[in-house]
Amino acid sequence: MSPARDRTPIPVLPPGVGDFREAGSESADGWRTDQRGMRLVPTHCCFCGVQCGMYLRVDADGTVFGVEPRDHDINRMKLCPKGVVAYQQVAHPDRLVAPLMRDRRGDPLRPVSWEAALDRVASEIRRIQDAYGRDAFGVYSGSSLATEVTYLAGKFARVALGTKHVDYNGRLCMVSAAAANKKAFGIDRAANPWSDILQTQVILVAGSNVAECFPVMTNYIWGGRDRGASLIVLDPRETPLARTADVFVPLRPGTDAAFLNGVLHVIERDGLTDEAYIAEHTTGWEQVRDVVRTYPPERVAEICGIDAALVERVGATWGNAERAMAFHARGIEHQALGVENALAIINLVLATGQLGAEGKGYGTITGQGNGQGGREHGQKADQLPGARDIEDPDHRAYIAGFWGIAEEDLPHAGISAVELVHAFREGTVKGLLGLCNNPLVSMPNADRIAADYDALEFHVQLDFFLSETAERADVVLPSVVWAEDAGVSTNAEGRIVLRHKAADPPGEARPDWWILCEIARRLGHGERFAFESARDVFEELRGASAGGLADYSGVTYERLEETGGLFWPVPSEDHPGTPRLFEDGRFFFPDGRARFNAVEWRAPTELEDADFPMRLTTGRTVAHFLSGNQTRRIGSLVEQTPRPWVEVHPSLGFATDDPVRVVTRRGSITFPALVTDAIRADTVFVPYHWAKQVAANLLTIDALHPISKIPEYKVCACRVERGEAIDPVPPPPQAPGATPSGNEGADGLEAPTAPQGKGTGER
């Protein structure tokens, strides 16, 4: 925590008495607030794709000690329980404060100097690339980083390492939507600002537990409802948003494309399509029309396990709306049919002309804070900065010229994240630099992932807490939390926002960009990585993105500060940004027309059988984020939701808190049951934020979508049976010599009261 303060001591008196100016400044259990010299630093949250504005409270010593709501356009002071306590990561006792290294696997990690750690990393990169070729060393990055770092991660891989093997954890998150958007619109960005939701008449949300994953977005959706909009929700669980839907469609996991085709069937049958829009602005409608004609409501009802009347009702509601908007998230995207599911929604939007105007629109809801920005500037296996295509000769020539390298030295497309990790054991990739990810928790079929990582000859991981992945690495480099560096991120609307630096990093922790530059320098590429600050990186990124689809060249930190955010493309400094896409009816193809893509529904990869008669689906809970490496260390979040559970329907005969074993072909875990009517009887749900023996991904299937390579987290076959001992929750890993924060919580064996956590009366 903060060093000793130089100030007049407060007289020792019972709290709240004495000088009235101090009244209430200390409560009886030791909290202390000293607001003299306090600064409020404007920034945005580090967690989800909403990117809520907030102020961090920084005391006179430079310590971040609290949060203050900020009246930013995105969130109007609102925050979720993670956002309120995000600041508690900054001065957290679990922070990594020195580089860690081990000489051999199995040895404990020990603190070392930066020189020793970086020299080892550079020499291992050289050794592996000399012995096995440049592509034998890979980079696996993440989308919770500032855009500056994501740009640098791609440049580091392509220029300093000269490897084709670079990818990022958006591959587990947004790639299905990205691929669908590129195919249909030629651009990968949500089409509308969320303020449009207040102007619409119908809101369709497919596969998104908005209230728990993007809590602040709920108010936009309910704001639309307050003004008369109808809400349609597709989800196998009756989530807090689904509870308030006008039409709730509790479909079977893995059947979304069939349902959406059925909706378009009804719309086409009843003559509710927008023929003028289709004729003027699209191509490919005839093929889609012919396919959806084979999806009558009765067939769809059979596939989806729902009443055919729901298909009719959603078709009539959407088809008769003058203005309608559709949103989707991981529920429909985390499938081997993820791209098709997103395309089926886009077909619906295009066939009814619901784009390019106030209250007419479409968007995916990005999961990570910078899920949008992190997939634009070249840390993706097939992409170069500015959302350029790494196989397009013009794009290659521009970026190679910009970076000052020969075009033939610029690597070609690499392989996707899960394939990259599988390549460790296949032997094509021998060394890895990882940053901003925790695949031992987040990748499917997690036992296999652990064996893959163990097959690496050398593994260096950057993180600010010792993750389950970092604890197995050969070298761990301490990086910074979002509040310790400046940087931009792009939220789920496509709005670029600026995060300010609020504090210096603790101990010897350093910004990710500094670490990448230091390694590049040791590899002989210092002149191309001569950055002094994140802002320097941003200035280069502006130039690299210029002329690309995701054009940031007109964005400056000053403009972001003045405006509260700009929507890309922003091609010049006097350009106002582009909040709403497709207003002129033109799409990002040479002929300006959007593409319909006919979608045939296919069953999920793994179907039920006698041994595995149920469908397992996984997802988030509101108090935790992704692999939990951040949120499993924050006391109030652990208190709210200390452990994972399995959600089952009462018809299965279990009682809440019974030990129930969930078994799939990959593994089994015994959880406490949370018995609820709010889930389909043929479906069970497990949240995925916990590690090791209670990691939901021990159960999930590593089937990948053939194009996007997204894993099919949202559906596999399982069985549930009465278990014996409930599997306990392991504490998060600690650096050697660190004192646990005490925030991990007692390892209770009971389920939370509700999917959102324990009520305050049950704690």
Next chain:
Amino acid sequence: MMNRTLFIDPARCIGCQACVAACRECDTHRGKSMIHLDYLDVGATVASSPTVCMHCEDPIAPCAEVCPADAILVTADGVVHEASKERCIGCANCVHACPFGVPKLDVEEMLQHKCNLCYDRTSAGLAPMCASVCPTGSIFYGSLDELLAQRPNAAATDIVVFGDQEIRTGVATVTPRGFDGGRVPGGMA
């Protein structure tokens, strides 16, 4: 109720506990939340509801009325304050008297704790922490007009009914328009 106050809309609660987390951040009681967040009809639905002090106006503050130590101050603006630390004797009379189950007794400190409408913030023109952060406006701070500007079809009441007893509260409850003559049932039905 015509002035700015809290409006509680249980129908908008998503159970996320941002209010609980934010209440803990308040400078007058850091680390302690005064909010009760309950999951309702568990097993049938994910519905939930926040409970804050309703700042009872008529009869005025039962908690203060039963306090043998006169520790609970009601200021002229209608805010019912937390029991003052130098007067509270930890008797729990207020805990039993409150129709809404709001005050908590910390048995180690032997002191009562409850919501004081973020007096440090509201008296300085800021909204209470819970209402500022509530992602859905289930806890809203402002005037009735400000509420209706955002939710044109809502209504609000300051009458809560327990059997034959009506209580007029300083904190309002949002209802569907025309709901039961603008009175809401208190306690568990």
